[in-house]
Amino acid sequence: RGEIMGVVRPSLTVLLPSSEEQDQGNVALVCLANRGFPEGALVSWEVDGLEVSQGVVTSPEEEKEGLYRRSSTLTLSKAGWEQGELYTCRVSHFQHTQASPFHRSQCLV
Template sequence: MVRPSVSLLPPSSEQLSGGSATLTCLLSGYSPQGAVVSWQVDGTEVTEGVLSSSEEEKSGRYSSSSTLSLSRENWMEGELYSCGVLHHDHSQTQSLHRSQCEG
């Protein structure tokens, strides 16, 4: 079993200036498939605005992405954004602080 490599990407400044915010959680290089992504904002699970997809890599491992789409207002209301990944019996979390993304 190979654990996914997880990275959490903040919304771009261009996107924020346009009035929306999308966070992206990327998983790569894991096997077998079956990774589950969940999102939390300030410790509360969020399911609205979440879109996930996965695909098989040439190596036979899997990669997937999950996006959380928010309005700029909702983005500004939260501070701690977390992407949680459960891959069979192993869980890991990546987090970012909104205040550290304001450029």
């Protein structure tokens, strides 16, 4: 018999660019939504409070051990990266939204 499982919110992790990457042509920000249930997590990006879609690639959801994960990458030119200050990855999953904001200055060494 099957188990009935409630909604499990995915964990949210943002991978920030290294200082070496920031010195090169493009900067990639990666957001991971991991171990949610059921499927249906939506990932979006904001720069300085405005939603962006250009340069965003989001993977299909993958199932592992009955839970779902997906990743989203925001790729910016070095100039575009330097224009923004507040970057936010937002994951909406059913009626719950999680956000992981960070400041570009946090990435400067």
